[in-house]
Amino acid sequence: ELCKGINGLDKVVLRESRGSSVEVYLYGGQVTSWKNDHGEELLFVSSKAIFKPPKAIRGGIPICFPQFGSHGGLEQHGFARNRVWSIDTDPPPFPTVSSNKAFIDLILKPTEEDMKIWPHSFEFRLRVALGPGGDLMLTSRIRNTNADGKPFSFTFAYHTYFSVSDISEVRVEGLETLDYLDNLQSKERFTEQGDAITFESEIDKIYLSTPTKIAILDHEKKRTFVLRKDGLPDAVVWNPWDRKAKAMADFGDDEYKHMLCVEAAAVEKPITLKPGEEWRGRLELSAVPSSYCSGQ
Numbered sequence: 143e144l145c146k147g148i149n150g151l152d153k154v155v156l157r158e159s160r161g162s163s164v165e166v167y168l169y170g171g172q173v174t175s176w177k178n179d180h181g182e183e184l185l186f187v188s189s190k191a192i193f194k195p196p197k198a199i200r201g202g203i204p205i206c207f208p209q210f211g212s213h214g215g216l217e218q219h220g221f222a223r224n225r226v227w228s229i230d231t232d233p234p235p236f237p238t239v240s241s242n243k244a245f246i247d248l249i250l251k252p253t254e255e256d257m258k259i260w261p262h263s264f265e266f267r268l269r270v271a272l273g274p275g276g277d278l279m280l281t282s283r284i285r286n287t288n289a290d291g292k293p294f295s296f297t298f299a300y301h302t303y304f305s306v307s308d309i310s311e312v313r314v315e316g317l318e319t320l321d322y323l324d325n326l327q328s329k330e331r332f333t334e335q336g337d338a339i340t341f342e343s344e345i346d347k348i349y350l351s352t353p354t355k356i357a358i359l360d361h362e363k364k365r366t367f368v369l370r371k372d373g374l375p376d377a378v379v380w381n382p383w384d385r386k387a388k389a390m391a392d393f394g395d396d397e398y399k400h401m402l403c404v405e406a407a408a409v410e411k412p413i414t415l416k417p418g419e420e421w422r423g424r425l426e427l428s429a430v431p432s433s434y435c436s437g438q
C-alpha cells in the first residue's frame with residue numbers, strides 16, 4: 143500500500159502471503175527494504191542515511207541512470223535516484239510477470255531542468271515485484287522518446303546494498319577469472335584470480351561480461367544471496383572499508399562490516415537507443431539457506 147515513510151516521503155509497501163515484504167520510496171524509485179518471511183531485513187540502509195532530496199538515500203537499491211560513476215558530465219551516478227518518481231497507472235503490458243506477484247509500476251520522465259543537464263527525453267518504467275517465494279524482481283524499461291530523431295547512450299546500475307553479518311566472512315562466487323576495471327587503480331584492467339572473492343580491505347571493481355548468476359555467501363547467517371540479471375553484462379563490487387566509511391557523513395564508521403554492494407550494471411559498453419527503441423534490464427534477487435551451492 144502507499145503510505146508515508148521517513149520525513150513524510152511517500153513509499154509503497156508490497157506484502158506477500160507468507161510474510162515477506164518490500165518497501166520502495168517514490169523518491170529515487172528506490173527499494174529500501176526487502177524482508178524474508180521471518181521478517182529479517184536482507185538489504186542494508188545506513189543508520190545515517192539522509193532521506194531528504196536531493197541527497198540520495200544511502201542503501202537499499204539506488205538506480206544509477208543515465209550514468210554509472212562520475213566519468214560523464216553528470217553528477218555521480220546520474221540523477222534518477224535524486225528525483226521523485228510517479229506511480230505508473232497505465233504501463234504497456236509487462237509480458238514477463240505472472241499474476242501471483244505483488245508489484246508496483248513506477249515511471250520517471252525528465253523535467254525541463256533535467257533536459258538542461260541531459261538533453262534527451264525518455265520514459266523509464268520500473269517494476270518492483272515480490273514473488274511468491276519472497277524473491278525480489280526489478281525490471282527497468284527505458285525508452286528513447288526524443289522527437290528530434292536523436293539517439294542517446296547511457297550506462298546503468300542497480301546499486302544494491304546487501305546486508306551481511308560480517309564482511310570478513312563473506313564470499314562471492316561467479317566472478318572468478320573474469321576481467322575487471324579497478325576503480326582504486328585509475329580503472330586499470332586486471333584479471334581476477336581463480337577462486338571466490340573474499341574481503342579484507344576496500345574494494346571497488348567493475349567486473350566485465352559476467353555470468354547471469356552471482357552468489358554472495360554469508361557464512362555466519364548460513365545464507366546465500368543469489369543475484370540473477372538480464373541485459374546487464376557487468377557487475378560492480380564495492381565495500382568502502384574503514385577509511386572511506388569515516389569519510390562519508392551518511393554512513394556509520396563501522397557499517398562497512400555489515401554491507402556489501404554487488405551491482406548488476408551496464409558500464410563498460412554504454413547502451414544506445416534510437417528514438418522509439420526500448421532497453422530492458424532485469425534483476426532478480428533471492429536469499430536461500432547456505433546449503434545452496436552456486437553451481438546448482
Ligand code: TA6
Nearest residue numbers: 198211218219325346378380403
Ligand atoms: O559502487 C561503486 C561506487 O561507484 C563507488 O566508487 C562509490 O562511489 C559508490 O559507488 C557510492 O557512490 P555514492 O555516489 O552513492 O556515494
